[in-house]
Amino acid sequence: MRQSSQWILALTPAHGGWTPAQLAQRRAADAETIGSAVDAIGPGPVSWAVETAERITSRFRDDGEKLGVPTESTGFSRQGAEVGLLMALVAMAGESPLETIRISPAMPQLARIAVRQGMPVDALIHKAWASHAASQDEMLQMIGRLVEPQHQIAAIRAMSTAMFAHGNATVRALTDAYREERRQWDGKTRETRRRMIADLIRGGPAPADAEEILGLPLLGGHLFGLAFSATGRHVSQLEESVTSFARTAADLLGAARVIVVPHDAAVEMWWTFSSRQPPPESAALLRTAVRPPGVSISLGPAGIGIEGFRESYHGAYAAARVGRAAAADDVWGYDSVAHLSLLLQDRSAARRFVRHHLGPLLKPGGRTAEIRTTLRRYLETGNGRIAVAEELHIAASTVAYRVAQAEGMLGPGFRDRPVPILLALQLVELVPDIAS
Structure with a gap:
């Protein structure tokens, strides 16, 4: 290996090396790709690539939320970023001639998944180049840390040349695989269903053969749900396990x-009811079902007819915003979290809201956390000291004391604004780092 590429072998995760078990748990790429990369460049650089791909995908997700664009997915984006980064490192370390750079078989497979999830080819290529550019930025930072100043120019030149060649090869492989899969997929029922659902959501009239194509009635009751990775990490065989859960x-x-349709942002589930609405306790009922490991479910409000379907569809995506922010495996019903979803549409505004209304109650420490929890439940129960005391296994006088402490910390206007204070407390409970 040339000196300009030696820095690759020194790459390691931020907090030290991972064990094989940690690498296996955190990877999004397939085991074959990971194993081949470990053989070529070692476990340290591979672990660094896995960690870096996760960070890149998280940054894309946060940027997308600010723009109102759903960028999170069932692991597709992070898997693509990870495979691309690993293959680029292996190509550079191996000093392969640029014209012979080989693309992992996982890349064409990702293109095929994109077709099945309804992603346009331009969106796929945009994601690939954005991930590629972010990976190159990460490598530049590592060159600055690991390579001696007199050798950095040579290292940067070698990296840029190899990354350009690898990016072109990646785009060719993705485009070719996408076109081939699209030719085979266009005639399938699932794609037809996806287009029809998109048309209905945009407010278009239902075609005469809509019920025949969708395989469900449109005039009865509707409940729409999403299944998505609770942490944003890859979930293997997600579509198959979600289909079983949906049934x-x-x-x-x-x-x-019920029909199940994969999508880039989630796997969609659409339940229909012949002549009545779904039960009002739908979220509670689904909590009793065995969900696929690492998967959260969001549910929109129940509705009747096509307009009711649209409301349920949009509500499910709103509830998913809360589930993704919490990064917790649960069932998220729109009726319970719609208010938090509105606040989380703008994370920066939500942070300002929390800091403004809670102020001193955001101090770190267990005592302050106890006061926040007690005050939140006190407000949620309509100032029910006894109910909160029983729930938290403390005396009613302790509840009163903690509420009084909160009032002293928040100031005399505390009782004039219980609603915004409760909303802020619920946000902190849902997303602890919202005030950081």
């Missing part, structure tokens, strides 16, 4: 039909 859920809900 079990249909029995619990008393639904007549």
Whole structure:
């Protein structure tokens, strides 16, 4: 290996090396790609690539939220970023001639998944180049840290040349695989369903053969849900496990039909009911079902007819915003979290809101956390000291004391603004770092 590429072998995760078990748990790429990369450049650089791909994808997700663009997915984006970064490192370390750079078989597979999830080819290529550019920025930072100043120009030149060649090869492989899969997929029912759902959401009229193509009635009751990775990490065989869950859920809900449609932002589930609405306790019922590991479910409000379907669809995506922010495996019902979803549309505004209304209650430490929890439940129960005391296993006098402490910390206007204070407390409980 030339001196200009030696820095690759010194790469390691931020907090030290990972064990093989940690690498296996955190990877998004397939085991074959990971194993080949470990053989070529070692476990340290591979672990660094996995960690870096996760950080890049998280940054894309946060940027997308600010723009109102759903960028999170069932692991597709992070898997692509990770595979691309690993293959680039292996190519540079191996000093392969640029014209012979080989693309991992995982890349064409990602293109095929993109077709099945309804992602346009330009969006796929945009994601690939954005990930590629972010990876190059990360490598530049590492060159600055690991390479002696007199050798940095040579290292940067070698890296840039190799990354340009690798980026072009990646785009060719993705485009070719996408076009081939699209030719095979266009005639399939699932793509037809996806286009019809998109048309209905945009407010278009239902075609005469809509019910025949969708395989469900449009005039009855509707409940729309999303299944997505609770942490944003890759979930293997997600579509298959969600399909099984959706059918079990249909029995619990008393639904007549259910269809499952993969999507870049989640796997969509659409339950229909012949002549009535779903039960009002839908979220509670689905919590009793065995969900796929690492998967959260969001549910929109129940509705009747096409307009009710649209409301349920948009509500499910709003509830998913809360579930993703919490990064917790749960069932998120729109009726319970719609207010938090509105606040989380703008993370920066939400942070300002929390800091403004809670101020001293955001101090670190267990005592302050106890006061926040007690005050939140006190307000949620309509100032029910006894109920909160029983729930938290403390005396009613302790509840009163902690509420009084909160009032002293928040000032005399505390009781004039219980609603914004409660909303701020719920945000902190949901997303602890919202005030950081």
